[in-house]
Amino acid sequence: MKHISILVFNEAVPASIVDPRYMFTAINQFLQEAGEEPAFNVQLIGLKKEIPLHNGVFYVHTDALITDTPATDLIIIPALSGDIYAALEANKAMIPWIVEQYRQGAEVASLCIGAFLLAATGLLNGKKCSTHWLFANEFRTLFPDVTLTDGSIVTDEQGLYSSGGANSYWNLLLHLVEKYTSRTMAIKASKFFAIEIDRKSQSPFIMFNGQKKHEDEPIKQAQEFIEKNVTEKISIEDLAVKFAIGRRHFERRFKKATNNTPSEYIQRVKIEAAKKQLENTRKNVNEVMYDVGYADTKAFRTIFKKVTGLSPVEYRNKYNKEMMMA
Template sequence: MNTTEFTVTVLGFNQALASAITGALDVFAFAGISWQRIHNLPTTPRFKVQLASHLGQQFLCSNQITLQPNIAIEDVSHTDILLIPTIGGDIDDVLEETLPLRVHIQRLQKMGADIAANCTGTFLLAQTGLLADKAATTHWGYADKFKAMFPNVNLQSEKMVTEDNAVYCAGGGMAWIDLSILLIERYCGHQIASDTAKSHVLDVSRTSQTIYASSRQRRFHSDKDIMAVQSFLEKNLEKKCTLSDLAKQHNMTERTLIRRFKNACDITPGQYLQSLRIEHARKLLETSSMPLENLVSTVGYEDLSSFTRLFKKATGLSPSQYRIKFKRN
């Protein structure tokens, strides 16, 4: 049996999300231990974990808990994994305050460390330049801000986790779970990762964060005419509406409508309408027992099978699977 102990360093800073720090440290620290204890087997720790900060100073997390690091990031000469947690405070303020950390992220990457960032921590990673021309993800609610700040990054915000040349990113705030289990599998194999997930009762089947996203994120623009189009579609999502009718109603040509809509929302009017319908269907699946046949017509579709294909493509789950997972009792 390979009993090599790998080192995981979590990088702390003021206004970091405490759960993304302590939770990840716990999961890595218990790899090779928790499952074994449950089954009365010999324990073999697989990771040495440590918390680092600028000059080894205490830092105040976004929930007002103060954490004491084990080491100064300046003194970390080797780590197999460097994990950057979620930014829980104002992103711009945190990026300015953490400027001294960037050189050490770059230094450890050059020394062979896997670099991983969770949720909005990907903003700090991107500012080092290590995500340039690489695939990345971030919290779906901050995707537009990320794209505006880092246009040279291949942002894939629908994904829960991305990996590109040993640089890892995870999506929403609790996606450190998916990221940690993925990295445990990378270093220790599938069985250890699976055992760790099961012992902590972690759901690691999530591959997409689109099931959590909202079409409201497409409202963050300044084109008032396109906002009017969006409002019309939101109020009439169950009705048939051709692109020609939509353009005439808002005093535009079809070509102008498509161009301005894509500039403002990064998708076409048809794609936006589909996202509205899928989101409305999600709400109905969560809050009602409406039969699927009735639900489909309520959100503007006629054929159950084609709706099911669209819904699964958008969320990663069939409508019935989504209802089972998210139905509110």
């Protein structure tokens, strides 16, 4: 039987504590109904017996303290809420225990922006990780030695697991269920919890918001120029000249400041504008394409699918209410 330790700490999102517990205890029930032994011993673990969440709106009673848990098989790190820096500081006392358990053979899974606490252990250095797309720039700034995989739902590397944003953690829980029990149990759980199994990407949900939390003012101005001239064909050479920076130096500074090359940034801005039109207007794909400065249908469709994981038509049909009702 696998011992699962779900961490409970200040600034944790309550659902990301309750949901894993529900998932693994439900699997035990499914197994018992099939005449098999339960697979998991699930415990809520913390530094104290009673832990307040959301400024005392919720209280969680832990099953055991970290100091009373010398060994476990899987640690679940729930999502953080509130100020990330404050949350990391408030919960740093958990880090040595997580590291020790991993070195003893335990696996560790972070849910959504719980990835920040996992990364703070140093265990992810040189490895891949997923987190909520909205916090990607902040994550890269804090943990430059970790490779953040844009848009991924689940990463699995050397006993360290992470999930994409918000409800994506249900897919990580299914991944763990399949690993520890069977594909059959994972499918049953996906049907019981109404989760689309094997979902690979959070790309359709990503809303691009260029990283502007930097001090390079000319680059910030270049970003704003790109965003205000989405219909225009903008070259990197034109931008470098406009802001009086040599092209190679401009490209290096832009990448350092925004985590995107200028070309990537231009593409992402244009695709974000196209997404909004496909969501909210009755324009056809070609009209939208021209509105955001593309003239090559094949290139537009290729880039759109690369960014969102869907073709323009698929995206419009998914998110445009008028099209869904047509």
